[in-house]
Amino acid sequence: MRTVKHWIGGSLVDGAGERRLPVYDPATGETQAEVVAATADEVRAAVRAALDAQPAWRAASLSRRAEVMFRFRDLVDANRLQIASLLSAEHGKTVADAGGEVARGLENVEFAAGAPHLLKGGYSEQAATGVDVYSIRQPLGVVAGITPFNFPAMVPMWMFCNALVAGNTFVLKPSEKDPSVSLLLADLLRRAGLPDGAFNVVQGDKLAVDALIADPDVQALSFVGSTPVARAIYEAGTRAGKRVQALGGAKNHMVVLPDADVDAAADAAVSAGFGSAGERCMAVSVVVAVGSAGDALVPAIASRLEKIRVGPASDPDAEMGPLITGSHRDRVAGFLDETGGQVVVDGRQATAAEGPGFFLGPSLVDHVEAGSAFYTEEIFGPVLSVVRVDTYDEALKLVNDNPYGNGTAIFTRDGGAARRFQYDAVCGMVGVNVPIPVPVAYYSFGGWKASLFGDLHMYGPEGLQFYTRTKVVTSRWPDPATSEVDLGFPKVR
Numbered sequence: 001m002r003t004v005k006h007w008i009g010g011s012l013v014d015g016a017g018e019r020r021l022p023v024y025d026p027a028t029g030e031t032q033a034e035v036v037a038a039t040a041d042e043v044r045a046a047v048r049a050a051l052d053a054q055p056a057w058r059a060a061s062l063s064r065r066a067e068v069m070f071r072f073r074d075l076v077d078a079n080r081l082q083i084a085s086l087l088s089a090e091h092g093k094t095v096a097d098a099g100g101e102v103a104r105g106l107e108n109v110e111f112a113a114g115a116p117h118l119l120k121g122g123y124s125e126q127a128a129t130g131v132d133v134y135s136i137r138q139p140l141g142v143v144a145g146i147t148p149f150n151f152p153a154m155v156p157m158w159m160f161c162n163a164l165v166a167g168n169t170f171v172l173k174p175s176e177k178d179p180s181v182s183l184l185l186a187d188l189l190r191r192a193g194l195p196d197g198a199f200n201v202v203q204g205d206k207l208a209v210d211a212l213i214a215d216p217d218v219q220a221l222s223f224v225g226s227t228p229v230a231r232a233i234y235e236a237g238t239r240a241g242k243r244v245q246a247l248g249g250a251k252n253h254m255v256v257l258p259d260a261d262v263d264a265a266a267d268a269a270v271s272a273g274f275g276s277a278g279e280r281c282m283a284v285s286v287v288v289a290v291g292s293a294g295d296a297l298v299p300a301i302a303s304r305l306e307k308i309r310v311g312p313a314s315d316p317d318a319e320m321g322p323l324i325t326g327s328h329r330d331r332v333a334g335f336l337d338e339t340g341g342q343v344v345v346d347g348r349q350a351t352a353a354e355g356p357g358f359f360l361g362p363s364l365v366d367h368v369e370a371g372s373a374f375y376t377e378e379i380f381g382p383v384l385s386v387v388r389v390d391t392y393d394e395a396l397k398l399v400n401d402n403p404y405g406n407g408t409a410i411f412t413r414d415g416g417a418a419r420r421f422q423y424d425a426v427c428g429m430v431g432v433n434v435p436i437p438v439p440v441a442y443y444s445f446g447g448w449k450a451s452l453f454g455d456l457h458m459y460g461p462e463g464l465q466f467y468t469r470t471k472v473v474t475s476r477w478p479d480p481a482t483s484e485v486d487l488g489f490p491k492v493r
Contacts, residue, residue: 002033004179007186009049010196021176026092026322027312027357035176038204043211046200050142050169051217053197058167062116065165069113071192088313090178092321093276105157107441108459112161128492131476137468139167140219144212148225149175150279159222162463169198173208227450234453245454249378250406254284255395257412258291265411266300272435273384274362282407282436287386288395294388298366305345305362310352322358329358332381340372341365400426406447409435
């Protein structure tokens, strides 16, 4: 049985703990590897390695740090297929889908490589007579990232690229469900010239997370996962005096107005609802059909679901793979027994769902009631709900009253309605005829309400803000002959 190791101080390290966590092959249901869960001492060793490496890495020039990011970018690009294949084998998503994840991760590497420009401060000459004032951004020190199973390559790159290029050192705790990609990324960083100890990986579960939260040398924590865990990590981390950004769950609405192109809206709903088997925090999980829109839209969606090929990543024709674990597959399938909606397409009847592995076909539920489990729960699987309302105002109320505020979208040919929606929607990311409005890397990613705990979003400009702090320097070089004691409050005029 293959054992997944840690990465500490620039090399692979065998785990010394006694607890073993299974890594499944989602396509067969068999255990393909084991994670040796990190002990508190191993987490401390990783933090210690990062702490020791940080002064020299901070002292490296911005050009040197950017050079490492450029080299890392080239190595990731050259090894796309290997990364995607390893990711696919443990997560279950198709290799093509995994390749798309790697590509979006690369965007963040490319953004971070611009740090020499992005980390420039400000300068005010002659703020007072003979006094100049300027601001600089400095790294926090050792920072940590806790990442989810659904994007084991992209989400870590959301975090560590900006953190490292800003002069921090990093400890990553990836999901124990698909942990191996983290070690490949660590090796690519080493090959890119990152100093030993600047990037470390500890495998494990909640005990490793708790150890990172408790460690006094960890200055900041980044997290992506479910809302209950995000809230718990935010509260525990801030209580421990750390800076925390914790991205939680979602219930993303796609509002379809009666004037929308039915085929375009159906294509978008299927693409955004069932990519990665719905295991995306930005997946469309609710279509809100306004007025007569649902009458044509629901049959159009249903007809497309019949053509989706569900299968293992080893099948080159597969468009949708299995879910991550058997227990998660069973949880998602269980929603189809709930009341409060009419099941139009039942994914449990898909051919792939009858074989081995954690497969579930795409499901469509119409006439979903806002109080039902279909609507109130984050299903995180291939189940698309359709809620029907009479007016735009009712649709907007659903979006704004929902406790989550990650992403939303509107489909319409009316520019005025689209403009009004992007203005009115209480949500962090809005798409206009774009079903998954994940920002490009030079903006930032994050929701509102229960989808985000903390003040700053992830990657992009806010990501650099999160991993740095501002220092303001007030400078004067007077003639010693003019020096005198002045107990008055400093004046600038």
